[in-house]
Amino acid sequence: MQFFNAPSEETALDARSKAQWIAFAPVVFQAAKSLRNTGILKTLETHKATGMTMEEVEKETGISHYGVRVLLEAGLGMGLVYVEDEKYYMTKTAYFVLHDEMTNVNMNFIHDICYHGLHKLEESIRNGRPEGLPTLGNWNTIYEGLSKLPPHQQKSWFEFDHFYSDNAFPGALRTIFKTQFKTLLDIGGNTGKWAVACTRYNPEVDVTMMDLPGQLGLAKERISKTEVADRISYFETNILDESLPFPKGFDAIWMSQFLDCFSDAEIESILKRCYNALNEGGHVFIMETFWDRQKFEAAAFSLQQTSLYFTAMANGNSQMYHSDVFKKIVVEAGFEVAEQIDNIGLGHTILKCRKK
Known part of the structure; x- marks a missing residue:
């Protein structure tokens, strides 16, 4: 089984973006764990049809507005949440962070x-x-x-x-x-x-x-x-x-x-x-x-x-x-x-x- 062959079409921009993921990997890990443990992801899941504003997430989880804001914005960058019309939704990746054993x-x-x-x-x-x-x-x-x-x-x-x-x-x-x-x-x-x-x-x-x-x-x-x-x-x-x-x-x-x-x-x-x-x-x-x-x-x-x-x-x-x-x-x-x-x-x- 062959894995990890040399990338044939990776651009310099792609490589640099991947390097930033590596540089911030410890932050990504802790942010993902915090989104899970604070209940933010679970709250978004219960409102997956309608999405939630930051204020609604804050009210339902009991986390401060500041805490909700920085975690959701970090979640955007790592692909755990997305936003439409100022409402936040959970992604498929977040589902696995929340539920996958x-x-x-x-x-x-x-x-x-x-x-x-x-x-x-x-x-x-x-x-x-x-x-x-x-x-x-x-x-x-x-x-x-x-x-x-x-x-x-x-x-x-x-x-x-x-x-x-x-x-x-x-x-x-x-x-x-x-x-x-x-x-x-x-x-x-x-x-x-x-x-x-x-x-x-x-x-x-x-x-x-x-x-x-x-x-x-x-x-x-x-x-x-x-x-x-x-x-x-x-x-x-x-x-x-x-x-x-x-x-x-x-x-x-x-x-x-x-x-x-x-x-x-x-x-x-x-x-x-x-x-x-x-x-x-x-x-x-x-x-x-x-x-x-x-x-x-x-x-x-x-x-x-x-x-x-x-x-x-x-x-x-x-x-x-x-x-x-x-x-x-x-x-x-x-x-x-x-x-x-x-x-x-x-x-x-x-x-x-x-x-x-």
């Missing part, structure tokens, strides 16, 4: 998790560390602190993570259980949603979740209330500590939106330890959103920008990968890609990997 999940994640820390992006690039992370907490990586984030930030982080993974679950379950296995090691199991989904889908499979102690603590609490709790076990570890071995004796290993949290060298190290943890004939299933395997340019764009969350906030050295870069690491770790299944959920790919 993906847009809202992304917007809340950027605001609550990334916005302040991205000020340190350049330092993160130069230093190879997530220099923006201290805006959230004093940890080496964001994963150490997820269980300690304030509730509203936890909500935004997990909604962002789960929106994409949860949509992929049905297709992913059908895909991996075409292969026969009885024991599954779920590395980076997060809240345990996947482990529960697997044990419900296949009543003969047992799952071991492997993750940081804080993450497993949250998962245990949730899973203990389910009917499949007796078929899910736990293995606490810090996967970046190469002196800590992986448990052995598994028919399959699952990693979903996990390896993108690590650098090239770290991914290779993890995969080599997966190699030793597998039984003969076992497989590693890797589900990722590779930016080059997307159907739509907007999806590829979103993933490329998400890479910079990893740079400035998460760990300083990982990203959303191009599939060719990733598959090269898989081969260097001793596996071959037996099958690649694209278009799972909202743009995921599953790599079925086996020992050479």
